[in-house]
Amino acid sequence: MATLNDDYLKYPERSYGMDHDRYEWSMLQNRKAVEWPNEKKIALWVNVGLQFFPLNQKGIPFKVPGGMTKPYPDLRHYSLRDYGNRVGIYRFLKAFDNYDITPTFAMNTRLAERIPYLANTIIERGDEIMCHGFDMDKLHYGGQDPSEEKELIKMSLDRLRNLTGQDITGWISPAKNESENTPDILAENGINHFCDWVNDDMPYEFNTKNGMLTAMPLPTELDDYFIINNNLHSAEDWADQVDDAFEFLLQESKSSGGRVLGLNIHPWVLGQPHRIQYLERVLEKLGSHADVWSTSAVSIANTWKNQQN
Amino acid sequence: MKEDPGYYDYWPYENRPKIQWPNGAKVAFWVAPNIEFYELNPPDNPFRKPWPQPSPALPGYTCRDWGNRVGHVRQMELLEKYGIRGSISLSTALCDHHPEIIEMCKERNWEFFSHGIYNTRYTYGMTEAQEREMIKDSIETIYKHTNQKCAGYLAPALSHSENTLDLFAEVGTELFGDEAGIYSCDLFHDDQPTPIHLRSGKKFASIPYSLEMNDTIAYLVQKITPRRYGKELKDNFDRLYAEGAENGTIMCIPTHNYQVSNAHRIKAYEEALEYITGHSDVWVTTGKEIAQYFLDNYYDMAMVDIKSKNKKYGNA
Numbered sequence: 001m002a003t004l005n006d007d008y009l010k011y012p013e014r015s016y017g018m019d020h021d022r023y024e025w026s027m028l029q030n031r032k033a034v035e036w037p038n039e040k041k042i043a044l045w046v047n048v049g050l051q052f053f054p055l056n057q058k059g060i061p062f063k064v065p066g067g068m069t070k071p072y073p074d075l076r077h078y079s080l081r082d083y084g085n086r087v088g089i090y091r092f093l094k095a096f097d098n099y100d101i102t103p104t105f106a107m108n109t110r111l112a113e114r115i116p117y118l119a120n121t122i123i124e125r126g127d128e129i130m131c132h133g134f135d136m137d138k139l140h141y142g143g144q145d146p147s148e149e150k151e152l153i154k155m156s157l158d159r160l161r162n163l164t165g166q167d168i169t170g171w172i173s174p175a176k177n178e179s180e181n182t183p184d185i186l187a188e189n190g191i192n193h194f195c196d197w198v199n200d201d202m203p204y205e206f207n208t209k210n211g212m213l214t215a216m217p218l219p220t221e222l223d224d225y226f227i228i229n230n231n232l233h234s235a236e237d238w239a240d241q242v243d244d245a246f247e248f249l250l251q252e253s254k255s256s257g258g259r260v261l262g263l264n265i266h267p268w269v270l271g272q273p274h275r276i277q278y279l280e281r282v283l284e285k286l287g288s289h290a291d292v293w294s295t296s297a298v299s300i301a302n303t304w305k306n307q308q309n
Numbered sequence: 310m311k312e313d314p315g316y317y318d319y320w321p322y323e324n325r326p327k328i329q330w331p332n333g334a335k336v337a338f339w340v341a342p343n344i345e346f347y348e349l350n351p352p353d354n355p356f357r358k359p360w361p362q363p364s365p366a367l368p369g370y371t372c373r374d375w376g377n378r379v380g381h382v383r384q385m386e387l388l389e390k391y392g393i394r395g396s397i398s399l400s401t402a403l404c405d406h407h408p409e410i411i412e413m414c415k416e417r418n419w420e421f422f423s424h425g426i427y428n429t430r431y432t433y434g435m436t437e438a439q440e441r442e443m444i445k446d447s448i449e450t451i452y453k454h455t456n457q458k459c460a461g462y463l464a465p466a467l468s469h470s471e472n473t474l475d476l477f478a479e480v481g482t483e484l485f486g487d488e489a490g491i492y493s494c495d496l497f498h499d500d501q502p503t504p505i506h507l508r509s510g511k512k513f514a515s516i517p518y519s520l521e522m523n524d525t526i527a528y529l530v531q532k533i534t535p536r537r538y539g540k541e542l543k544d545n546f547d548r549l550y551a552e553g554a555e556n557g558t559i560m561c562i563p564t565h566n567y568q569v570s571n572a573h574r575i576k577a578y579e580e581a582l583e584y585i586t587g588h589s590d591v592w593v594t595t596g597k598e599i600a601q602y603f604l605d606n607y608y609d610m611a612m613v614d615i616k617s618k619n620k621k622y623g624n625a
Binding site: 002003004006007008009011013014015016017018019020025026027028029030061062141142143175176177178179180196197198199200201219220221222230231232233237240241242244245246247248249252261 | 346348349350352354355361362363364365366367368370371372374375377378379381382383402405406407408409410426427430434435436439442443446528532534535536571572573574575576577
């Protein structure tokens, strides 16, 4: 067996706080309580991923979760993802309207370009659109050439802003994966809030070389893809887990201030005929609950920010 | 490389001499919250990659950071509610990074045992001297920050060498005599404590720390639902409680603040804790107290029984 160099027993970052300088270490319980408008307890952030998974994916540096898995041409996975953008999304929209839900849409720029009908439908609704990167095969990753990544981010944002007429101040990287430079480049390009770091239940300040970003809590572990396609739980199990999370956060909010319930959902997963009723069950309960404020990511970020200092 | 680690002899679960826990309890119940620090940029180990993605590997790093920022307090308050003192499996660098967490656990008189320095530094490839130094650093760090003489060990990220248990016991003795280095959680061969053979001949026990009840195994490997996990905890307890009427058993729930404390999971966990601690004949305790009790009262008896059975049936 090969042996390790003695450097393996040296720990240069072993000191107070984090082992990096992206944010201050703090425990949620020690932070100032946040108050949501109209004495609401839970800010509900329903985030819809609108995604384009290219058939000819390169998988650099890894195959994106939800991407193609079979030899080219993997029609099976390609067309099932497309189902979400053709069919599932319209079930979602109907449910949002029926149950008084304000959604946020995280859209791949390439999808908005490819399907103007869908893009316009979302634009006309006036809901917040976040940029979800260029497409699901354009990953941001450690060691990526910084100029290549700069160009990718600028292109994704410029084209989506142009197309939607919105400012686009929010960002989710494909697969929530980043390089060491991603936050700096995002801040340089007019992004204010992003959701790649799932290390908190509330927004917090994130340092970049180009000013502060607001890191937003969008838990991967309540994501429909994660629960249904990764963990292989049923859609009903997903709904039960959302219920349990909601009841717990509501209880916690009574002593600790406003909380965020972030639900990341995909029309190709929960938009299926046999699953949509469980999304509807969740939205019906949350949409009519007196303690719930259904709102966009940007309004949660701004409301939180205005109460700091 | 050996065909068998050689730490213990075969010891059939039937017809063992009876273990009686304090106050006639049937089950010794302990909860072992792993409080860990995973590094964003750990050095390479040729035998195991710390993260699946190139650094910064946000999916794994950030959810574990969530555990320390958000999840820890949730679980701590829950354990307190049911009168459970945690036995912390500690990445000891956390004493330096997040001393607030250590202070809160100290105030509650929790036990701290060693889980290495970081959960991103593996034993694989360490020389014996390097592993000894790593273990010594971890025990000294616990003593410096908590005044506790580290009794137990769970190797970092369950990465072992052939010498791990020997080294832990020896370093414990070297630093604090027989008070430290008395039990291991690294073996999953039994539902009762068992004596462990060490090259030093020190009295030393393996204490059951169930991987099957471990929340990370349940959620990440078996991918079960939170409500199913809660039910498995109750089922596991029911059987150990029933068998414990005949011969004392141990139930351990090993947890991680980044798994069990999630808003969508903590309710099912709470129901299980409420159920278990609602039974009368349960000794709610810590890993160290179980180990010490076994070593003081049953270790010699177990050794005699194991020896006589192996002699009788001629096990090699």
